[in-house]
Amino acid sequence: xxxxxxxxxxxxxxxxxxxxxxxxxxxxxxxxxxxxxxxxxxxxxxxxxxxxxxxxxxxxxxxxxxxxxxxxxxxxxxxxxxxxxxxxxxxxxxxxxxxxxxxxxxxxxxxxxxxxxxxxxxxxxxxxxxxxxxxxxxxxxxxxxxxxxxxxxxxxxxxxxxxxxxxxxxxxxxxxxxxxxxxxxxxxxxxxxxxxxxxxxxxxxxxxxxxxxxxxxxxxxxxxxxxxxxxxxxxxxxxxxxxxxxxxxxxxxxxxxxxxxxxxxxxxxxxxxxxxxxxxxxxxxxxxxxxxxxxxxxxxxxxxxxxxxxxxxxxxxxxxxxxxxxxxxxxxxxxxxxxxxxxxxxxxxxxxxxxxxxxxxxxxxxxxxxxxxxxxxxxxxxxxxxxxxxxxxxxxxxxxxxxxxxxxxxxxxxxxxxxxxxxxx
Numbered sequence: 001x002x003x004x005x006x007x008x009x010x011x012x013x014x015x016x017x018x019x020x021x022x023x024x025x026x027x028x029x030x031x032x033x034x035x036x037x038x039x040x041x042x043x044x045x046x047x048x049x050x051x052x053x054x055x056x057x058x059x060x061x062x063x064x065x066x067x068x069x070x071x072x073x074x075x076x077x078x079x080x081x082x083x084x085x086x087x088x089x090x091x092x093x094x095x096x097x098x099x100x101x102x103x104x105x106x107x108x109x110x111x112x113x114x115x116x117x118x119x120x121x122x123x124x125x126x127x128x129x130x131x132x133x134x135x136x137x138x139x140x141x142x143x144x145x146x147x148x149x150x151x152x153x154x155x156x157x158x159x160x161x162x163x164x165x166x167x168x169x170x171x172x173x174x175x176x177x178x179x180x181x182x183x184x185x186x187x188x189x190x191x192x193x194x195x196x197x198x199x200x201x202x203x204x205x206x207x208x209x210x211x212x213x214x215x216x217x218x219x220x221x222x223x224x225x226x227x228x229x230x231x232x233x234x235x236x237x238x239x240x241x242x243x244x245x246x247x248x249x250x251x252x253x254x255x256x257x258x259x260x261x262x263x264x265x266x267x268x269x270x271x272x273x274x275x276x277x278x279x280x281x282x283x284x285x286x287x288x289x290x291x292x293x294x295x296x297x298x299x300x301x302x303x304x305x306x307x308x309x310x311x312x313x314x315x316x317x318x319x320x321x322x323x324x325x326x327x328x329x330x331x332x333x334x335x336x337x338x339x340x341x342x343x344x345x346x347x348x349x350x351x352x353x354x355x356x357x358x359x360x361x362x363x364x365x366x367x368x369x370x371x372x373x374x375x376x377x378x379x380x381x382x383x384x385x386x387x388x389x390x391x392x393x394x395x396x397x398x399x400x401x402x403x404x405x406x407x408x409x410x411x412x413x414x415x416x417x418x419x420x421x422x423x424x425x
């Protein structure tokens with residue numbers, strides 16, 4: 001449509017010389033200067049033509065030099081793109097335009113109110129240079145206006161005074177309106193970019209919280225140094241699906257992943273419900289800790305309850321697709337060191353003898369058995385049922401007393417009674 005094509009052409013004219021790499025502020029200032037040039041040049045030429053038509057003594061030739069130079073500068077700018085020079089020459093030409101005409105023209109009705117044109121320069125400078133720098137242009141406007149008053153007598157004419165006001169307003173009003181609209185668009189784009197940035201930040205934080213505990217994630221964002229802490233009493237649990245590799249060998253890879261993901265997602269829910277921290281998964285192994293950053297009131301009891309609930313999960317055919325799956329679980333309690341490993345692909349991990357013991361209790365255990373160390377038994381013997389202790393040879397540890405957790409105790413046992421019968425309920 002002609003209107004759409006005309007608007008597209010006008011947009012290209014206004015944004016002449018603008019490049020994709022220009023920032024928003026430079027784009028806006030350049031577009032405003034281009035628009036001022038496109039408005040000033042034709043408006044000045046129109047006044048000169050009307051003056052010449054109405055008064056034969058009025059010579060438009062000298063005054064036409066300024067608007068023609070303004071339009072020529074506009075046409076040349078996309079080639080050299082020296083914005084400071086382009087802006088200075090355009091504003092200077094607009095400022096001297098009325099004085100040049102008052103000097104070159106005899107006093108006629110057409111020159112009445114001519115000094116009003118000079119206000120375009122400081123107004124345009126305000127939009128394209130900034131508040132502080134535009135002060136010099138405004139001082140220049142005041143000086144040239146005073147100088148114009150002393151050039152010589154001017155014949156007053158209401159017609160030409162109205163023409164000057166109309167033409168100058170026809171330059172300033174569209175310029176200011178365009179400036180406000182463009183600033184509104186810029187603010188809208190910035191607001192949209194800010195919202196997108198906030199969404200991406202929230203998404204990044206969610207991903208970070210899937211990898212790290214919340215307190216550690218907050219510290220990682222605030223500091224770039226090593227994050228490592230010692231904890232005197234932490235419950236560490238390892239769980240391993242027995243023979244999962246063999247069971248899954250005849251399944252399609254996608255099916256293997258979907259099943260394992262469904263099981264571990266359920267484990268995550270159970271872990272979160274008890275205020276414990278999932279540390280990592282290793283193949284079909286699952287590692288949990290309690291007493292680190294999230295502090296359940298009783299991390300030992302929470303870990304024991306989690307172990308029992310995880311075993312119940314693998315008896316749910318809806319989760320296991322009817323497969324007969326079993327867990328080996330090892331739980332130990334004691335001091336650990338916890339920290340963030342790596343930079344680009346970091347992970348939150350635990351070190352220490354407690355971690356090694358929990359891992360050995362898991363790997364050396366039997367299917368569907370929850371093996372605990374002596375610290376766990378001391379903490380939970382009056383609230384959970386344990387089988388008789390047995391000595392188990394663990395690599396790197398020798399023979400270690402191991403306590404097999406069975407179930408929660410229905411009736412609490414006093415510590416004294418438990419010391420008399422430590423083997424079972």
